[in-house]
Amino acid sequence: MSSTTIDTESPDLLAANVGFLEFEAPLARIHNDIEQMRREARESGRDLTADVARQAKRFGQTIRKLYASLSPWETVQVARHPKRPLVPDYIQRIFRDFCELHGDRLHGDDHAIITGFARLGGHKVMLVGHNKGRDLKERIKCNFGCAHPEGYRKALAKMKLAEKFGLPVVCLIDTQGAYPGVGAEERGIASAIAVNLFEMSRLRTPIVCAVIGEGGSGGALGIGVGDRVAMFQHSFYSVISPEGCAAILWKTGEKAKQAAEALNLTSKSLKALNLIDHIIPEPAGGAHRFPDQAAANLEACLCDALRDLKRLKIETILKRRYDRLRHIGGFFSSAQEEVRIAASQAVRTVRRAAAPRLTGRLASRRATSLPAAAHAG
Amino acid sequence: MAGEPTEKAEMSSVSERRAGVPAGLWTRCQKCGQMVYEKEVAEALNVCPSCGFHRRVDARTRIRQLVDPESFEEFAADLQTVDPLEFKDRIPYKERIREEQEKTGEKDAVIVGRAFIRGRAVVLAVMNPGFIMASMGAVVGEKITRAIEKGADENLPVILVTASGGARMQEGMVSLVQMAKTSAALARLHDAGGLCIVVATDPTTAGVAASFASLGDVIVAEPGAMIGFAGPRVIANTIKAELPEGFQTAEFMLEHGFVDRIVARGELRKELARLIDYCGK
Ligand SMILES: [Zn+2]
Numbered sequence: 001m002s003s004t005t006i007d008t009e010s011p012d013l014l015a016a017n018v019g020f021l022e023f024e025a026p027l028a029r030i031h032n033d034i035e036q037m038r039r040e041a042r043e044s045g046r047d048l049t050a051d052v053a054r055q056a057k058r059f060g061q062t063i064r065k066l067y068a069s070l071s072p073w074e075t076v077q078v079a080r081h082p083k084r085p086l087v088p089d090y091i092q093r094i095f096r097d098f099c100e101l102h103g104d105r106l107h108g109d110d111h112a113i114i115t116g117f118a119r120l121g122g123h124k125v126m127l128v129g130h131n132k133g134r135d136l137k138e139r140i141k142c143n144f145g146c147a148h149p150e151g152y153r154k155a156l157a158k159m160k161l162a163e164k165f166g167l168p169v170v171c172l173i174d175t176q177g178a179y180p181g182v183g184a185e186e187r188g189i190a191s192a193i194a195v196n197l198f199e200m201s202r203l204r205t206p207i208v209c210a211v212i213g214e215g216g217s218g219g220a221l222g223i224g225v226g227d228r229v230a231m232f233q234h235s236f237y238s239v240i241s242p243e244g245c246a247a248i249l250w251k252t253g254e255k256a257k258q259a260a261e262a263l264n265l266t267s268k269s270l271k272a273l274n275l276i277d278h279i280i281p282e283p284a285g286g287a288h289r290f291p292d293q294a295a296a297n298l299e300a301c302l303c304d305a306l307r308d309l310k311r312l313k314i315e316t317i318l319k320r321r322y323d324r325l326r327h328i329g330g331f332f333s334s335a336q337e338e339v340r341i342a343a344s345q346a347v348r349t350v351r352r353a354a355a356p357r358l359t360g361r362l363a364s365r366r367a368t369s370l371p372a373a374a375h376a377g
Numbered sequence: 378m379a380g381e382p383t384e385k386a387e388m389s390s391v392s393e394r395r396a397g398v399p400a401g402l403w404t405r406c407q408k409c410g411q412m413v414y415e416k417e418v419a420e421a422l423n424v425c426p427s428c429g430f431h432r433r434v435d436a437r438t439r440i441r442q443l444v445d446p447e448s449f450e451e452f453a454a455d456l457q458t459v460d461p462l463e464f465k466d467r468i469p470y471k472e473r474i475r476e477e478q479e480k481t482g483e484k485d486a487v488i489v490g491r492a493f494i495r496g497r498a499v500v501l502a503v504m505n506p507g508f509i510m511a512s513m514g515a516v517v518g519e520k521i522t523r524a525i526e527k528g529a530d531e532n533l534p535v536i537l538v539t540a541s542g543g544a545r546m547q548e549g550m551v552s553l554v555q556m557a558k559t560s561a562a563l564a565r566l567h568d569a570g571g572l573c574i575v576v577a578t579d580p581t582t583a584g585v586a587a588s589f590a591s592l593g594d595v596i597v598a599e600p601g602a603m604i605g606f607a608g609p610r611v612i613a614n615t616i617k618a619e620l621p622e623g624f625q626t627a628e629f630m631l632e633h634g635f636v637d638r639i640v641a642r643g644e645l646r647k648e649l650a651r652l653i654d655y656c657g658k
Contacts, residue, residue: 178587180607180615185625188635190583190606194560194591201561202568217544217553218587218606225557239544239553239584249466249546263549264462273461275550325561326522329554331461331515334453 011059018083018288023074024066030059067284070234072260072269076242078234079213083288085295087114087129087172090212093295095120095127101158107187110151111142112179113223115158120170121303123310126162128155128223129172132213145214146179149192152222156196159203168206168306171223176241178219193222200225201325206309206317208302210280211235211267212287227321228305230278231267232294234286237276238265275328278305406430408601422642431599431642433579435481436488436505439538443646444492444501451490453523456516458485461551470547473509481508485516486541489524491533495650497658500528503538506580510542513585517545518555521589525562525573534572534658536649539590543583556588563592572658574649577627577636578602591635595652597645598627598636605630 011031020028034055041048070078078084091098091114100116102109111131118127132145155171162169178189200207200223207226215224215237231237240248245263246255264270267279280301287294309317402415408430418425422442423432434442440449457474464470478484486508492501502524504511511517521537528535544552566573575593580603587606590596598604605625613620623629630636640648 178606180611182612182616182621182624185605185607185612185629186633188591188633190586190604191591191635193587193606194556194589197557197560197588198564198567198592201557202564218556218584221553221556222587225561237550239549240546245546251467259466262462262464262466263546265549270550273551275554322561322565325554325558329515329518329551329558331459331548331551332456332519333459334457335455 011056018081021074021077021081023070023077026062027059027066030055030062034059064284067234067282067286070266071257072236072263072266073242073257075234075236075266076256076260078286078288079232079236081286081288084213085287085291086134087131087174087212088134089291090129090172090295090298091118091127093292094299095125098127101161102154104150104154104157106153107150110148110154112145112147112175113151113155115154117167118170121299121306123303123306124167125306126158126167126169127172128158128169129212130175130220130223132174143179145175146177147175147219147222148179148181148184149187149189152178152189152192152196155223156199159200159205159207163203163205166205168208168309169203169226170302170306171207171209171226173209173211173215173220173224173237174213175216175219176214177216178222193218196222197225201321202318204314204318206306206312207321208305208309210298210302211237211276212298216241225321225325227309227317227324228278229276230280230301230305231270231276232280232287232298233267233282235267236260236265237267237270238263407432424642429600429641431579431601433506433540435507436483436503439503439578440488440490440492440501442642443503443536443538443649444494445496448493449490449501450492451488452527453489453520454484456484456519458514458516458548460547461515462547462549464547464549466547473547477508481505483508485514485520486511487517487520489520491527494536494646494653497534497650497653499534499536499649499653500524500531501536501538504540504585506540506578509545510580511540511585512542512545512552513555514545514548514552515555517541518552518558521555521559522562525559525566525589528573529562529566529569529571532569532571532658534574534653534656535566536574536576537589537593538576538578539581539585540578541581541583541585541590543585553584556584559589560592563589567594572653572656574652576640576645576649577604577630580604582606582608582625594656595638596636597638597640597648597652598630599645600627600639600641602627604636 011034034052037048037052095118098116098118114131115128118125130145131142133139133142159169209224209226209229211231213235217239242256242260243253245259247253270276271279280297283290283293403412406413406425409428411427423434460471487504489502502521525535573593575590575596577590577598581590582605603625604627609620627639631639
């Protein structure tokens with residue numbers, strides 16, 4: 001990663017606590033080699049400092065190379081890494097004076113979504129974020145970040161509080177999806193998410209969203225409508241989990257890797273498709289190896305977005321928020337509209353009507369961006 | 378509007394042709410197991426005369442059942458997916474779409490237009506459960522959104538007849554964002570004082586349930602329709618227990634406060650007209 005100055009040539013540091021994922025096997029091998037050399041040096045008294053340094057350099061090169069071109073499936077592994085920073089880790093690092101607010105005023109406190117006042121850079125904000133939980137006990141308490149209706153309703157209640165007092169909202173997304181359970185259905189999980197989409201589209205205060213790990217379907221989108229949507233470089237955002245998609249379309253969960261490729265779920269693919277606004281760079285080796293650097297990058301991105309939005313009138317923000325939603329999903333063609341595009345290009349008058357964003361912009365995007373997205377894998 | 382009987386007679390011949398079932402054939406009801414006369418089922422708007430089971434109906438049949446004769450004026454009929462991800466599973470998505478188009482004679486999974494219901498002008502969107510389970514991709518999201526916007530622009534009630542397996546996986550995140558887009562359009566309609574009535578039919582689930590289908594000013598549902606967010610098998614696997622009787626049905630949703638009325642298909646026209654009148658639209 002260009003934006004980071006982190007020393008990636010300290011294998012001990014990089015192996016510490018986080019271990020190695022399957023695709024990191026080359027790193028694990030180099031790490032083992034280094035340990036063996038050190039053991040050998042200790043036992044034999046030979047000076048292997050130069051060899052160790054050479055291997056350490058190789059380690060740094062390998063980690064940069066691996067992380068420069070993660071496949072979609074590898075990205076999913078990194079995004080789900082058990083040591084990946086969670087919302088509480090970012091609260092600790094970049095959100096000062098966090099004042100948690102629990103009440104949904106309807107049913108109960110859902111620990112899968114955290115909400116509260118916080119300070120970020122020079123801004124007072126309302127923070128809304130999923131919490132997957134770190135250790136087993138906490139994970140069970142949080143339902144592994146899978147929220148019930150009360151979580152979405154708490155989020156909305158606090159967003160409305162923010163709206164009333166003119167605070168922007170920051171949403172940090174990290175969930176496999178909404179909780180699939182009997183209670184969730186009884187208390188109207190579909191309705192809770194739908195109402196959030198409806199209300200967030202017209203909330204009279206800026207909303208900035210960032211996917212920090214897993215962006216799982218409707219459960220992610222339920223706090224994901226905003227003026228800016230960013231993703232960490234190695235996070236993913238998908239309409240369905242690769243496993244779920246594989247089970248349905250390939251009839252076997254074992255094709256999850258293929259499904260991950262097909263779903264275009266990486267930050268790079270989604271940026272190329274214009275479905276997100278920003279990619280937040282991660283240090284080579286991932287946010288789980290360098291949580292401080294990841295937090296600093298997240299802070300920079302959120303603060304930039306908040307600063308930009310604060311300059312705008314709320315009417316402008318709301319209009320753009322609607323237009324953004326109205327246009328980002330514009331992937332269809334229409335015989336009539338193609339005719340209209342041709343006519344407007346000839347006459348050079350009624351340009352920028354409904355039509356050009358559809359077929360016209362799409363055609364150029366497909367010519368330029370999609371091949372790039374394909375290389376992301 | 379009077380003339381219901383002739384309407385029914387006209388509709389029955391249409392649905393018979395559509396279903397490919399010759400008139401006069403006897404079949405077994407999938408719900409009660411009774412032998413039923415197809416002609417009689419069609420006359421009852423595809424409802425089992427023996428047990429009242431509401432069969433799924435394709436969108437064209439539904440429109441004929443709902444609107445005043447010859448009053449439906451379709452718009453945005455030519456929108457088609459562009460396969461934004463160039464998706465391919467066991468078969469390419471493009472091919473799947475072509476097959477579905479040939480099978481149904483439709484371009485995608487929703488039909489939208491202006492119509493009259495008992496003389497009241499409305500904008501109507503009807504989802505087609507026969508087209509990839511009426512899953513929502515960019516075309517469905519766009520057509521629903523245009524229907525809602527037209528309702529707001531022309532101050533017409535918007536009737537959304539929902540049926541869907543959820544977001545269309547083959548369009549990835551493009552399909553997920555349709556949930557936000559359609560919901561935002563409904564927020565605008567709401568702010569403009571417009572009326573939206575949702576008619577939830579079997580099945581209304583996942584991404585469609587978690588967006589416009591849950592956002593009507595009034596939400597009515599057909600008896601027995603499956604309505605819910607997560608798939609029942611997923612839930613059973615998560616909780617590792619049997620699901621309660623009648624879970625995720627229209628009646629269950631009514632009981633838990635997420636549906637306003639359950640309306641039998643034969644009563645829909647009358648009920649919609651009544652609701653429109655109460656809302657003064
Ligand atoms: Zn029956």
